[in-house]
Structures are given as structure tokens and as C-alpha cells.
Amino acid sequence: MSTTFADSARAAVVNGLPADAHSVVPLFPDIHGNLRGKLVDPKVISSDRALTEGIPTTDLLLAVDPLDEPITTLSTMGLKGGAKDLLLRPDLTTLRPMPWFPAAYLLLGDLYETSGEPCAVSPRQVLRKALDALASHGLKLKAAFEFEFRLFREGTWEPATAGLSYSPLTLSHVTDFIGTLRRYADELRLGLSVVHSEGAPGLIEVNVDPQDGVAAADTAALLRLVAVEAARRHGLSANFMAKPIAHEEGSSAHVHFSMWDEVGDNALGAAAGNRDDEFYRRAAWGMLTHLPALSLIYNPTINSYKRLVPGYFAPVSAACGPDDRSFALRALLKSPAASRFELRRPGADCNPYLTLAAIAASVHLGLIDRTVPDRGQLDRHDGALPTSLEGAIVEFRNRDGHLDQVLGAEFCTHYLQTREWELHAWQNAVSEWERQRYA
Numbered sequence: 001m002s003t004t005f006a007d008s009a010r011a012a013v014v015n016g017l018p019a020d021a022h023s024v025v026p027l028f029p030d031i032h033g034n035l036r037g038k039l040v041d042p043k044v045i046s047s048d049r050a051l052t053e054g055i056p057t058t059d060l061l062l063a064v065d066p067l068d069e070p071i072t073t074l075s076t077m078g079l080k081g082g083a084k085d086l087l088l089r090p091d092l093t094t095l096r097p098m099p100w101f102p103a104a105y106l107l108l109g110d111l112y113e114t115s116g117e118p119c120a121v122s123p124r125q126v127l128r129k130a131l132d133a134l135a136s137h138g139l140k141l142k143a144a145f146e147f148e149f150r151l152f153r154e155g156t157w158e159p160a161t162a163g164l165s166y167s168p169l170t171l172s173h174v175t176d177f178i179g180t181l182r183r184y185a186d187e188l189r190l191g192l193s194v195v196h197s198e199g200a201p202g203l204i205e206v207n208v209d210p211q212d213g214v215a216a217a218d219t220a221a222l223l224r225l226v227a228v229e230a231a232r233r234h235g236l237s238a239n240f241m242a243k244p245i246a247h248e249e250g251s252s253a254h255v256h257f258s259m260w261d262e263v264g265d266n267a268l269g270a271a272a273g274n275r276d277d278e279f280y281r282r283a284a285w286g287m288l289t290h291l292p293a294l295s296l297i298y299n300p301t302i303n304s305y306k307r308l309v310p311g312y313f314a315p316v317s318a319a320c321g322p323d324d325r326s327f328a329l330r331a332l333l334k335s336p337a338a339s340r341f342e343l344r345r346p347g348a349d350c351n352p353y354l355t356l357a358a359i360a361a362s363v364h365l366g367l368i369d370r371t372v373p374d375r376g377q378l379d380r381h382d383g384a385l386p387t388s389l390e391g392a393i394v395e396f397r398n399r400d401g402h403l404d405q406v407l408g409a410e411f412c413t414h415y416l417q418t419r420e421w422e423l424h425a426w427q428n429a430v431s432e433w434e435r436q437r438y439a
């Protein structure tokens with residue numbers, strides 16, 4: 001019997017990591033897509049109980065805002081719920097070195113209740129649940145995130161590069177950073193394939209190879225962490241706000257995704273030669289139908305909506321079409337093997353786990369929809385999308401109830417409350433712009 005990576009990873013944890021390994025960092029994504037965890041001695045996670053049941057953490061980390069302030073409107077989780085224990089169960093396939101932290105290894109994992117049930121509001125578990133819905137059709141999701149982010153001089157808003165797109169002269173300003181970024185990404189097996197400049201000062205884009213569902217989200221979360229850590233080592237800061245600078249290009253997280261059947265064929269492959277392919281129409285219709293409500297996931301912050309303005313290739317309506325960057329859903333039907341969608345709505349501030357869960361849920365619901373429009377209706381569809389967090393909250397409150405079945409009703413309620421908290425926090429704030437304009 002061949003030895004899998006998980007087998008060898010388990011052996012490494014149980015029998016001892018390399019001699020110089022003094023720490024393991026078990027990590028999980030919070031509701032915002034940030035990775036949370038703690039350094040532990042390898043012996044803490046080497047027992048069968050730790051590997052099969054998990055190590056303790058707290059649900060408070062799923063119930064705080066971006067500044068770590070507890071969300072007090074949540075009655076059963078976090079501060080008001082007593083910050084109860086959760087168990088982080090390591091996913092041994094994710095074991096890898098932490099290149100910026102000597103002699104340390106990281107492990108991503110899944111959160112469980114102390115009863116052994118999956119934590120319903122854990123983003124990695126929500127993604128697994130949505131992928132199971134696709135699996136009921138015999139389908140597997142493959143995806144890759146294209147992240148844009150801004151490089152600033154550390155402690156300032158001064159861009160680290162000029163704003164010339166796809167220019168080696170622009171990248172030459174940050175060659176040391178790029179070298180560190182690539183080294184970290186290689187050691188973490190992220191499949192970093194492209195780095196280039198984009199059309200705003202300090203704006204960098206990075207592309208990775210496609211991976212299966214959960215692994216694709218893990219890679220996206222780690223890629224953001226890698227960019228921040230690499231920048232820090234060169235006197236820079238990597239910023240993943242959707243719109244850090246007014247009147248300039250925003251930062252996106254375009255998601256390329258495709259569905260593959262049990263024999264390894266691309267489910268979108270037939271659409272490359274058949275304009276009226278039913279699978280294509282169902283998948284695209286599912287995406288467009290649920291795009292207004294799921295904008296709350298793709299665009300989760302007040303700042304997200306400042307990126308979504310006409311003229312910057314940031315989609316403002318629910319439209320789909322072939323190879324056109326103005327569409328929210330771009331259909332790249334190149335060949336049976338390479339056909340895929342590109343969802344262009346998400347910003348760099350999205351939670352990659354929830355973003356892929358929303359995509360999987362949308363495709364699943366398109367596949368079970370009783371009716372689906374013909375290609376002409378689909379191509380003409382140009383539905384309105386929310387232009388603010390407040391508008392996205394309204395759309396999510398009015399979401400199709402089938403989304404709750406796929407993502408989980410408990411998650412949908414929890415997530416909505418976290419976004420309402422963000423809206424109220426913004427409504428209660430007074431900005432310098434207001435002071436200058438109305439004083």
C-alpha cells in the first residue's frame with residue numbers, strides 16, 4: 001500500500017518533526033478569512049486524542065470584528081455565550097514549514113464542537129458543507145484566486161512602486177520583496193505562478209495554480225499571510241483592502257473555477273463547442289441568481305463597495321458573457337480541458353473559504369433549479385447588484401431559503417449579524433472627511 005502525504009505527516013507529528021523543530025502552529029480561518037492560531041510544542045498535538053478530537057481553542061475568535069472587539073449582538077457565541085471551547089482538529093495534509101519562523105511548522109485545521117459535531121459557523125466547515133452539495137451531483141470544484149494588493153512603505157500610505165501595468169521596471173523597485181515572496185510561497189507549496197504590476201501605484205497581482213476546493217481556499221489564505229510577512233521583512237506593508245486609495249484602481253480577488261466529474265472530465269467542457277449547453281446555462285444562472293444576496297460574502301466590508309465603480313473593471317451588475325472583463329461572471333470557454341468561469345465580483349478583502357462556499361452553493365442551486373433560461377435570456381441578463389454594505393445586507397436578508405440548506409441556517413444567521421455589526425460600527429463613526437466638510 002502506498003504511503004500518502006497525510007500518512008507521512010501523521011508520522012512526522014507523532015514520531016517527531018525534524019530535530020530542529022521547536023514549534024507547531026495549528027491555524028484556522030476566522031469569519032473575516034484571517035488565520036488564527038497559537039504556537040505549541042510538537043508534543044501538544046502528537047497524541048492520538050489531539051489528532052482525532054482536536055486541541056482546545058475558543059469560539060470567541062469567530063465572534064469578533066476586524067479589530068478584535070467582541071460582537072455583543074451574538075447571544076450564543078463569543079462574549080455573551082461564555083467564549084466556550086471549540087476543538088481544532090488538524091488537517092495533516094496541510095503540514096508544512098513556516099519559512100519566516102525558524103524551526104516552526106504550520107497545520108491548518110477544522111473546528112468542531114466539544115460534542116464532536118462540526119462547528120456550523122467555521123468558514124472551513126461551511127466550505128466543506130457546500131462542496132458536499134456539489135459532490136451530490138458527482139462534481140468536484142477546482143479553483144484559483146488571483147489576488148491584487150497594495151505595497152506601501154511600512155507605517156505610511158506611500159506606494160512602493162509606480163503605477164505602470166505589467167512593467168518589469170515597476171517590479172524592479174521591489175525585487176527583494178518578490179524574491180522573498182516567491183521563496184515563502186515555494187516552501188509552503190502554494191503554486192505561485194505569476195507576479196506582475198497593475199495599473200495603480202503599489203498595486204501587485206499574484207496568481208496561483210488551481211487546486212481542489214478546500215486546498216484552493218487554504219492556498220488563498222496562506223498567500224495573503226505570505227505577502228504580509230514577506231513585505232514586513234523589507235520595510236513594506238501588504239494591504240488587502242478593496243479600495244485603500246480614492247480615485248485609483250481597487251484590489252480584487254478574481255476567482256477562476258471549474259467543476260469536474262467523477263471520471264476527471266471538465267463539466268464545462270461541452271460548452272466550448274455548444275453554445276446552448278445545459279450545464280453551462282444552469283451553472284451560470286445559479287451564479288447570477290444568487291449574486292445579489294451573496295455579495296455580502298464576496299464584498300463583506302464598508303470599504304468593499306468603494307471598489308465597485310464603473311470604469312475600473314469592477315463589476316456593478318449581475319451579467320455573464322464570454323471573455324469580457326466587464327462581466328461579473330466571465331466565461332472562458334477555451335477548450336474542453338481549459339473551460340472555466342472567472343468570478344470578478346470579490347475584492348481582496350473577501351474570505352476565500354466563504355467565497356468558494358458561496359460559489360459551490362450557487363452552482364448547486366442552479367443545477368437543481370426547475371427552470372433555467374435559454375442562452376439568449378442568460379446573455380441579456382444584467383441584474384442590479386448592491387452598491388453598499390447596507391444594500392447587501394438587505395439582499396442577504398431576502399435570500400433564497402435554499403442557501404440556508406447548503407451553507408447552514410446557523411451560519412447564515414451568524415454571518416448576517418457580523419455584517420450588521422460592521423454597518424452599525426460605521427454608522428456610529430465620524431470621519432475626518434465629515435469634519436472637514438461639515439464643521
